[in-house]
Amino acid sequence: MSGLISQVPDPAPSAGAGWLATLRHEAAAYLHARGFPGKKHEAWRFTSVREIVETTFAPEPAERAAPAALDALGDDGTWRVAIAAGRPWLDGAGAAPDGVTVESLADALARDPAALEGQLGAGVAAQDFAALNAALFTDGLVVRIRAGADVTTPLHVVHVATPGEAPRAAYPRVLVLAEPGSRACVVESFVAAPGGSARHLTNVVTEVAVGANAHLEHVRVTEGTDRTVQLASLGVRLARDARYASRVVTLGGALSRLDLFVRFEGAGAEALLDGVYHVDGQDHVDHHVRVDHVAGHGTSRTRYRGLADGRGHAVFDAIGVVHRGAAGSAVHQENRNLLLSDAATVHTKPHLEIDEDDVAASHGATVGALDEAQLFYLRARAVPLSEARSILTFAFARAVLDGIGHAPLVARTSEALLSRLPEGAALRGGLSA
Amino acid sequence: MLKIENLHVRVGGTEILKGLSLELGAGEVHAIMGPNGSGKSTLSYVLAGRDGYEVTEGRVLYDGVDLLALAPEERAAKGVFLAFQYPVEIPGVSNVYFLKAAVNAVRKARGEKELDAIEFMRFAREKAKLVALDAELLKRAVNSGFSGGEKKRNEVFQMAALEPRLAILDETDSGLDIDALRIVSDGVNALRGPDRAMLVITHYQRLLDYIVPDRVHVLVDGRIVRSGDKTLAGELEARGYAELGG
Numbered sequence: 001m002s003g004l005i006s007q008v009p010d011p012a013p014s015a016g017a018g019w020l021a022t023l024r025h026e027a028a029a030y031l032h033a034r035g036f037p038g039k040k041h042e043a044w045r046f047t048s049v050r051e052i053v054e055t056t057f058a059p060e061p062a063e064r065a066a067p068a069a070l071d072a073l074g075d076d077g078t079w080r081v082a083i084a085a086g087r088p089w090l091d092g093a094g095a096a097p098d099g100v101t102v103e104s105l106a107d108a109l110a111r112d113p114a115a116l117e118g119q120l121g122a123g124v125a126a127q128d129f130a131a132l133n134a135a136l137f138t139d140g141l142v143v144r145i146r147a148g149a150d151v152t153t154p155l156h157v158v159h160v161a162t163p164g165e166a167p168r169a170a171y172p173r174v175l176v177l178a179e180p181g182s183r184a185c186v187v188e189s190f191v192a193a194p195g196g197s198a199r200h201l202t203n204v205v206t207e208v209a210v211g212a213n214a215h216l217e218h219v220r221v222t223e224g225t226d227r228t229v230q231l232a233s234l235g236v237r238l239a240r241d242a243r244y245a246s247r248v249v250t251l252g253g254a255l256s257r258l259d260l261f262v263r264f265e266g267a268g269a270e271a272l273l274d275g276v277y278h279v280d281g282q283d284h285v286d287h288h289v290r291v292d293h294v295a296g297h298g299t300s301r302t303r304y305r306g307l308a309d310g311r312g313h314a315v316f317d318a319i320g321v322v323h324r325g326a327a328g329s330a331v332h333q334e335n336r337n338l339l340l341s342d343a344a345t346v347h348t349k350p351h352l353e354i355d356e357d358d359v360a361a362s363h364g365a366t367v368g369a370l371d372e373a374q375l376f377y378l379r380a381r382a383v384p385l386s387e388a389r390s391i392l393t394f395a396f397a398r399a400v401l402d403g404i405g406h407a408p409l410v411a412r413t414s415e416a417l418l419s420r421l422p423e424g425a426a427l428r429g430g431l432s433a
Numbered sequence: 434m435l436k437i438e439n440l441h442v443r444v445g446g447t448e449i450l451k452g453l454s455l456e457l458g459a460g461e462v463h464a465i466m467g468p469n470g471s472g473k474s475t476l477s478y479v480l481a482g483r484d485g486y487e488v489t490e491g492r493v494l495y496d497g498v499d500l501l502a503l504a505p506e507e508r509a510a511k512g513v514f515l516a517f518q519y520p521v522e523i524p525g526v527s528n529v530y531f532l533k534a535a536v537n538a539v540r541k542a543r544g545e546k547e548l549d550a551i552e553f554m555r556f557a558r559e560k561a562k563l564v565a566l567d568a569e570l571l572k573r574a575v576n577s578g579f580s581g582g583e584k585k586r587n588e589v590f591q592m593a594a595l596e597p598r599l600a601i602l603d604e605t606d607s608g609l610d611i612d613a614l615r616i617v618s619d620g621v622n623a624l625r626g627p628d629r630a631m632l633v634i635t636h637y638q639r640l641l642d643y644i645v646p647d648r649v650h651v652l653v654d655g656r657i658v659r660s661g662d663k664t665l666a667g668e669l670e671a672r673g674y675a676e677l678g679g
Contacts, residue, residue, distance in 0.1 A: 372484070377521040377575075380481050381535035381591065382509035382542065391534065395525025427534075 003054045008135050019117045027126040027134035037128050046315045046347045047286045057169035060085040065193040069160040076408040078156035086170040087139045099149025105140035123207030123235025130233040133171050133205040140173035147179035154185040154406050163196025163227040171203050180211035190222040201229045210242035217245045217405050224253020233259045240266030247404050248275035249413045252283040260289045264298040275304040276400040279312025286315040297328035306337035308344035318350040322359050333363040338396055390421040434459045434630045441490035442479050449475040451655035460627040465634045467652035468674045473634045477603040481515035482508050510542030512598030516588040516605050523575035531575045536594055560593045564620040582613035589620040601632045606640035618643030638670040
């Protein structure tokens with residue numbers, strides 16, 4: 001046996017029959033029975049994982065890259081903890097802000113496994129690459145925001161990939177529990193350490209539970225490289241009157257795939273799901289968003305903007321499902337794309353499945369070029385063509401970036417996007433004016 | 434400074450300018466008046482370098498250089514400025530950032546030092562006074578949600594900041610009430626100078642009461658049919674284009 005499946009243990013019933021062993025066992029059994037998704041799977045039609053599935057990845061060695069990666073991010077006013085090689089680096093993090101506990105997932109499971117039963121695995125079903133993570137994760141983080149806590153410092157989890165000379169993989173798992181009435185901002189950044197020549201796979205699952213009347217902003221920034229492969233799942237469960245604001249910023253990567261699941265479990269919740277992605281060179285970026293309105297009177301608004309340049313490939317797929325009985329739901333989806341090169345490709349498919357009458361719904365997608373009148377206006381003011389294109393490209397994306405509630409992160413994500421645009425360096429710094 | 438010789442221009446297969454000739458010297462202000470569809474806006478766009486305007490005959494010399502061979506940004510860097518009839522809205526780009534990019538592009542082309550953010554703000558506030566532009570508008574996205582008058586004032590503000598050698602004002606008066614017209618005209622008049630030439634394109638004689646031209650040209654069906662001094666504008670107002678063009 002070779003390839004990715006060879007890493008998955010044989011699904012013999014494990015001796016310990018606890019919930020976690022059952023979860024792992026079922027995930028492994030699923031993978032051995034079904035294999036990994038191919039082009040015939042609707043959700044993977046435009047994203048091939050064949051090369052990855054055929055690769056035999058070595059586990060990432062324990063890494064000392066975390067401190068350097070944190071330094072490289074500069075001071076962005078967040079409280080930070082790194083995850084490298086699938087393990088958290090809590091020593092370097094210092095005490096978490098008041099109202100927050102952050103613990104290694106391995107420690108939490110060893111200390112009190114029952115406390116996480118019904119949480120771990122509840123946000124993301126163990127299928128496809130989420131099953132791979134369920135079978136193989138050894139560690140990660142549990143971030144708990146205490147009931148009623150109002151946490152002003154963003155909690156920043158930095159996933160550090162360190163590519164080597166042979167393919168490596170890491171399988172981190174993160175659990176965010178925002179208890180009732182709390183308010184906080186969680187940031188996940190995915191960065192790659194310099195060096196290495198082979199592929200690096202980050203197969204991550206993040207599960208978020210937003211408690212009754214809690215407010216959580218969740219910023220998720222991926223700075224991909226031609227060596228990074230990210231197969232990520234993010235599952236969010238919303239209790240009654242919960243508010244969740246997601247800001248996804250995905251900047252390239254050999255393959256950056258996110259499956260985002262949001263489930264309205266309590267009535268009256270709200271989810272604002274914003275995203276922006278940029279592909280250039282040979283990048284392949286894929287976002288799949290699924291929103292399930294199970295309880296009523298919830299509002300979801302999905303708004304993604306895409307920039308496709310070079311020979312890049314971007315896929316966007318959103319499904320909004322309103323289940324029977326979820327009366328008073330509002331579900332809106334919008335995906336707008338700028339096609340910046342003839343060789344770039346965008347596939348977009350927002351759609352709805354509505355099984356209830358009393359619903360407000362809309363969806364739409366566009367793929368277009370830069371506006372000629374705007375380009376000419378800039379050029380008529382002496383701005384060179386390539387710079388004018390980058391100014392307009394950035395302006396299109398910043399509607400999402402400016403929505404991030406923490407100014408240093410707006411600046412950091414803006415700079416990260418600008419650094420990928422032609423002449424972008426010339427545009428830096430002046431944007432805040 | 435500007436010499437247009439027998440200019441023929443087609444737009445989408447239709448000939449719009451049919452042999453237009455014009456000469457404009459440094460320090461001069463010329464007005465071009467004409468009815469709708471006479472080719473006024475085509476002239477302004479072809480001078481600024483917009484795509485989609487096919488020059489089939491003739492040439493345009495700017496300080497002896499073949500203007501039509503230059504990209505729009507090169508023309509602007511050499512001091513050609515078009516005040517747009519319909520200024521473009523650019524959501525997501527602040528007015529001040531837009532102008533800073535423009536001013537620094539021009540300064541770079543002239544071999545001058547680019548302005549940093551602080552120097553630029555001081556410079557922009559000074560220029561904004563000229564057309565009584567609310568400093569709040571500097572922070573807003575370019576022309577987004579601006580009133581008609583604010584957009585036109587913003588154009589003259591940009592002109593003040595870019596200090597062009599040749600300014601083409603394309604119907605800068607259209608849609609302005611009398612107060613706004615006065616502010617815009619005062620701004621333009623303040624920018625008149627011995628090294629600067631202006632081509633003022635308008636449909637209405639009214640503007641020329643405020644910006645008094647050295648010469649007036651009447652453009653009908655793609656050609657200049659008559660030229661004269663400032664009194665020609667009054668004559669046009671009284672007799673109409675049809676009689677003069679006929």
